[in-house]
Amino acid sequence: MRILVVGAGATGGFFGARLVRAGRDVTFLVRPRRAALLRERGLRITGLGENEILRPELVTAAELAEPYDVVLVSVKAAALERAVEDVAPAVGPRTVIVPFLNGMAHLDTLNARFGKESVLGGVVKVMTTINADGDILRVGPLAGFVLGEQGGGISPRVAELGKELDVDGYEFTVSADIIGEMWRKWAFIASLGAITCLMRGSVGDVAAVPGGAEFARAVIAEAAAVASAAGHPVPDAELEASTAICTRAGSPVTSSMYRDVAAGNPAEVEHVFGDLVARARAMSVDTPLLDLATLHLRVHQHRVTS
Ligand SMILES: NC(=O)C1=CN([C@@H]2O[C@H](COP(=O)(O)OP(=O)(O)OC[C@H]3O[C@@H](n4cnc5c(N)ncnc54)[C@H](OP(=O)(O)O)[C@@H]3O)[C@@H](O)[C@H]2O)C=CC1
């Protein structure tokens, strides 16, 4: 199978590198500046004892000519519209597209452009960032990839795709309920994002102060209530696991959104928060803490983008 990874950043670079290492036929669609850096330094995965340098196939939008079998979309929400147009020549009638983005609204964008039949749901769980050298830095041990049919069930094509994408270096799962998985991940990442961004610290920083863990639990309850109202309740065991992750004393865990905010970069505010609280309003779910996080992040976004 010919696999095209759109973007070679924190997620695309990480999962794409695992696939390259496993001998899969992988090409990265990159913009010229990233292409130049990757040609000079290679695609490097560092952190947690890893120090891998790969020299993967790269292509820029102007060079894309023929369809790929699989397109993994790993850009941030703000870059999606442009990326969708850039990648269009690589999407043929049998191409399967798998997005990595947090949130849900990107499915509408991809479905509208390529047709729902071509688009799977996807969730990636990984803690990576691009460091000052442009390398992919692992900041936590998590590494998981879940995909599935938007309509649910396990189709022959996702079973086949599963065999291709299930390689060493991350946990891979085909889900019969990927929309539920995406909602539950969304509730989790909105919770972790709100906790770390509002309090400007890691989970351990927040848990260390009186009221910190209670605050985290209240945020998690709000996000879970939205997912539940949308028809995707978070099972109790998963809620307990999320709560444990978000309240653990001494934990260095942050969210990718926190890392963006801390670095003074734009964040996926509307995609992860604006959309969630708008859906909450439409379903008459109260989300005062998520509303506050949204406002807080909108101010950040305004400051760094204007
Ligand atoms: N980082 C993490 O730990 C996690 C992130 N996520 C989610 O994954 C998604 C992707 O995030 P992440 O990987 O962190 O983002 P990054 O910013 O690290 O990587 C995105 C990459 O996409 C590239 N890009 C943007 N537009 C195009 C284009 N038109 N053509 C080719 N490349 C393009 C950017 O390249 P350029 O250098 O040219 O700007 C950049 O390298 C987000 O929705 C995020 O929320 C999910 C789980 C964990």
Ligand SMILES: CC(C)(CO)C(=O)C(=O)O
């Ligand atoms: C859940 C987590 C922390 C890791 O996948 C994430 O998605 C993020 O930081 O954006």
